Amino acid sequence: MGKKLVIGALGQVGTELIQTMRLRYGVDEVIASDIRLRAEPLDGPFLVLNALNEEALRATVKEMGISEVYLMAAMLSATAEQMPDKAWDLNMKSLFIVLDMAKDGLIEKVFWPSTIAVFGPNSEKRNSPQHGTLEPTTVYGISKLAGEQWCAYYHRRYGVDVRSLRYPGLIGYKSMPGGGTTDYAVEIFHKAIEEAKYTCFLSEQRTLPMMYMDDAIKATIDIMEAPAEQIKLRTSYNISSLSFSPEELAAEISKVVAGFQIDYAPDFRDSIAASWPESIDDSSAKTDWAWKSDFNLQKLVRTMIDGVCSLKNA
Ligand SMILES: NC(=O)c1ccc[n+]([C@@H]2O[C@H](COP(=O)([O-])OP(=O)(O)OC[C@H]3O[C@@H](n4cnc5c(N)ncnc54)[C@H](O)[C@@H]3O)[C@@H](O)[C@H]2O)c1
Known part of the structure; x- marks a missing residue:
């Protein structure tokens, strides 16, 4: 088992994910990275890394013996509407770079978060089903829906072990x-x-x-630790709290x-x-890998x- 790399580790989710993963797997087993530096240094390994720099990512993964990548870098819904081209570029290219590393056998497992933004005005308003209408109207939602389909494609076509959750709005106090x-x-x-x-x-x-952040982090770790045969959806799971x-x-x-x-x-x-x-209805996640808020x-x-x-x- 190699080390785990979190890309976009200084963001709202990454900050808390890193802390929990380091407690669980050991400080030196979890490498944090982001495009920017934080004012106070993190306890544990940290690299400045651009998710769009394929060469640097591949070199890092090889040099540090990384086997799992958690790709948290993305442009979120409100900011993405201000710069749709950049949002599409970041959200899609970073995913392809990571999926290709897995396809080429450089890493074994990928976590990539999707979102409730894949739903749209024609989706069912209450208990929106896992496989219901997905017609997003934001560039963020469009990029995440396309990303989900690419994850499933890479799994089907190349056997890439990619796992994903549709996070709801996340609430925590440790990061903004x-x-x-x-x-x-x-x-x-x-x-x-x-x-x-x-x-x-x-x-x-x-x-x-x-969703409270602890639930989202628990779901992330649970889906990544679940045996591969339990992960029946390789697009992205609805999870609800x-x-x-x-x-x-x-x-x-x-x-x-x-x-x-x-x-x-x-x-x-x-x-x-x-x-x-x-x-949203999260019965698939409950049935397949025992998700519970x-x-x-x-x-x-x-x-x-x-x-x-x-x-x-x-
Ligand atoms: N926070 C939520 O409520 C929520 C809900 C649904 C889905 N998500 C998804 O979870 C993931 C993490 O979200 P978040 O809330 O932590 O986002 P965030 O904006 O708080 O953090 C993203 C981090 O990525 C970094 N980053 C940006 N561009 C980068 C690049 N080119 N290379 C490396 N790092 C880069 C940023 O510096 C930032 O620290 C995203 O994919 C997001 O779409 C979040």
Whole structure:
């Protein structure tokens, strides 16, 4: 078994994924990489690496004895709408570079996240099925849907062991989100604790599928550790935890933060969110590799408030 390389490790998901993987597999077994440097150094191996630099990636994988790649670098939904060409370029080219390394036998396994943005306005709004209508209207969703199909193609045609999850909007306190449509659900906690008020860029009843970061990290590790024969879908698995609107989240926060006030100034992100389902059906992930969420809304809110407070007091 070789080492594991996380590309885009300084982002919202990568930051937490690295911490959990290092506890589980050992600090030196997990190499973090990103296109940028962080102000404070990470504990453990870190490389500056551009996901679009195929030569550098191949050299790194060979020199460091990497057997698994977790490709977290991507341009997310809201930023991608501002620069569609760059988003397509980053999201697709980085995936091909990693899939080709697996096809050529340089690595054994790939994790690549997809998203609920692969759904679109014609998808079923509630409990959107694994194999339902997928007609995304954002460049982000289009790139992820194409990526899912390429993953399945590389598996079918070349036997590449690639595994993928459609993450819902992710919420955690250890890292800030990077330009997605669900970023409000992290920002709201910071503003609630700093100012006891928040102006939300989604409308009050815009319900979306969401997930606490620990659940997303657990799902990522579980799908990567599952025996290959249990991974029956090589596109990407729906995984689901909670669904709530900004209004419902604010009501739960108000139970803990005295006097918390929210108001609404919906912008272009509200139209993106309107094209996505309110909830998704994750029965395939439950059946195939025993996926199960550990968080409800109350537990999420308390964990976030404790976590953000501990950061502010540190
Ligand atoms: N955060 C969510 O709610 C969410 C939801 C669904 C899917 N996802 C997916 O999960 C993955 C990780 O998302 P995230 O929220 O951590 O994103 P993020 O924007 O927070 O982090 C992405 C990281 O990639 C790095 N990066 C950008 N370009 C790079 C390049 N060329 N080479 C190397 N690194 C580069 C960035 O510096 C950043 O640290 C993405 O594929 C995203 O589409 C995230």
